[in-house]
Amino acid sequence: MQKKFRFLSNAVTSDIAFEVFAGNESSLFENAGLALEAVMTDLRKVKGVQVYKINLVGESLDELLYSFLEELVFLKDSKKMLFRKIKCRVEKSKNKKGKWKVSGSLFGERMDPKRHELKLDVKAVTKYLFKVEKLSKESFRSFIVLDV
């Protein structure tokens, strides 16, 4: 199985940098979201008992991925939610030319220090070197730096 994300040990000394790989845009969002959640907790200990629906639009694929990850950070603080499973549908908007949209479901539960291994608090998704690359028809890569 292709590895979905990889944390990088030789980039940005103070924060967390990772690469995400996927075969299509939707999987790229799912994998990037899970990488962000994995910075905060051991995903195996989180149950997918609560579902949050998500609908976002963006001017570009990069911008949409950034907003999507920001939403996960927001839900971490405002609702104290951690997510173990993410299902996304990412597509170009039919109504608005050039825009992208994501709709999806986030499956997780409220943080519980007794059951969850709580790791780093992600403060924000940074725009430093942030990129989404389409390597081929069925291969996408993204580089993301989180402030922790």
Place this chain on the structure above:
Amino acid sequence: MTFNHKIILKIKDWLLIVIFEIDKVYKIQIMDIKLLSNFKEVDKGIWELSRGFRAGMRVPLRIVATREILEALDDGAVEQGINVSKLPGIVNASFMMPDAHWGYGFPIGGVAAFDMKDGVISPGGIGFDINCGMRLIATNLSYKEVFPKIKDIVDELFEFVPAGLGGESKLNLTKKDFLEILRRGAEWAVELGLGEPEDLNKIEDNGCLKEAETEFVSKKAIERGINQIGTLGSGNHYLEVQRVENIFDKNLAERMSIFQKDQIVIMVHCGSRGFGHQIATDYINLFGARMKKYGISVDDKQLACVPVDSEDGRRYFSAMNCAANSAFCNRQIITHQIRQVFSRIFSKSSKDLGMNLVYDVAHNIAKVEEHQIEGKGLKNKMMIHRKGATRSFINQPVIIGGSMETGSYLLVGTENAMRKTFASTAHGSGRVMSRIRAKKEIRGSDLQKKLQEKGIYIKTASYSGLAEEAGFAYKNIDDVVMALSNANISQPVASFKPIGNIKG
């Protein structure tokens, strides 16, 4: 490929492995030799990369460092310092402190001053954790009195000061309360009895920045932060019980409530939590979209900025001040919790325990300050950005937190800092190893045991987070302080060694 070529390539591989292993053990990170050769020591302990080094640089890059620190600096951090030198309206130089390291946007340990008319304001020059800062609390207790009880103290502090991811405020604030905190900072807490009135005199700007208007703060920011006042957070944030190791300037130390070796002090490192993080996020997004309108382009999207003298700029400055006030209040409430714990354990009031505030100072902030550039006319108001850098006004206490293993320092600001670095100095020891790599080197539980053997009792919200903060992941704080002293932008007053630590 010939056999000889293959052998040469194999030897090259081995050499690379050897270099990597040496680097792992000794942490040698040598700046690219070509880049290094362009630096000249223009002032004692201040190295300059001239404006002509790279197209687009408006001012030189100046790094406060000893030669050893300069040579070991990340190329990534230097590149970020160069990017800052290209920003519109930057005055005099883009500065890096000796603890500088590779972050996002500005380097961490970066300082830049911008003209109030032609300059910009950039949230990436302040950081997501607005008014992340240090607070030092004195006591009249000695190491002998505290060490036997350190386990109880740390355990109780861990219970009463929420730490780590998900740490929730015990205050149950209404939105109205929270908005008051944003306007009034530490004052709000003191008025409620969560502190002494004299505490306010020992906080940068008395713990309240006046230009804080809540109308420029998003609903999202409030939702993220309302339940986090009085919490430490995670990453490199901590609460530490320390003993005085050395006193370098007896008179100054006494004025700062530090009287003798082995006196116990408490150090707190934290910021504005989710509220500040969201303010920065909101305005980086907004500024990214607005830069075109102002005719500004930047090398790194994280440096998104707008003119200081613009409605957008004023709104961000105001919202940033709200976040700074929330951080002052956060540290004030944590101080109250610390005083209560010590009071209970030693059965004395915090006043009887001499738990006075030494100082509270920000190291992620932008301030409007008046400065005079050496040899260039009158004093001018400027927008000073400090990201991982501490204000260093004459005779002002400067608190520099080191790693859990190497200890921390109290310094004093100097006149030279006013003249050379826009009254700025370092903020910590500065990372040399990424978090991911540090975690590969040691397990959190092993580090906890190792430190306990050294007489440092640690309680952590996250073992993996603890491993990331191991001493070997940081520069030696003594070297950083030596660089500051050599350049005379602050001078050491006292040093401290940890005996107990709560790691977020």
